[in-house]
Amino acid sequence: MQKKLLIGAAVIVAAGLTTAAVVAQNTHTMDHSNMGMSMDAVEGAVHAKAVVNSIGEGTANVSHGPIPEIGWPAMTMDMAVLPNAEMMGTINPGDNVTMMLIKGEDGMYAIQALMPE
Ligand SMILES: [Cu+2]
Numbered sequence: 273m274q275k276k277l278l279i280g281a282a283v284i285v286a287a288g289l290t291t292a293a294v295v296a297q298n299t300h301t302m303d304h305s306n307m308g309m310s311m312d313a314v315e316g317a318v319h320a321k322a323v324v325n326s327i328g329e330g331t332a333n334v335s336h337g338p339i340p341e342i343g344w345p346a347m348t349m350d351m352a353v354l355p356n357a358e359m360m361g362t363i364n365p366g367d368n369v370t371m372m373l374i375k376g377e378d379g380m381y382a383i384q385a386l387m388p389e
Contacts, residue, residue, distance in 0.1 A: 316375050317372055318381070319370055320337055320338075320344075321336065321371075323368055324363055332383060332386075333351075334371065351381070352376075352382040359385075368388070369386045370387045370389065
């Protein structure tokens with residue numbers, strides 16, 4: 273899962289940067305099956321406001337607001353933090369953040385990014 277997410281991020285960046293070149297050359301060497309998978313993962317990402325109660329290695333306890341996209345009410349919970357998660361600045365306990373969550377192969381949502389408010 274981690275490798276896929278890393279590859280997905282790289283593919284998205286590469287796609288954004290090289291779309292014009294690819295179209296100009298009319299090549300079809302990209303792995304479309306991989307791209308489809310990573311695009312699905314990003315399309316499934318959801319965002320939610322939360323307060324970080326504590327944060328540690330690979331886990332964070334958060335109190336998040338309702339996430340209607342995935343049917344979650346507001347709650348306080350432990351969430352997995354993905355190994356390649358992006359911390360957009362320093363996150364300290366008590367901070368208000370926006371979380372970006374991605375659903376893993378195990379069907380559980382995990383933190384892909386935290387952005388301080
Ligand atoms: Cu929750």
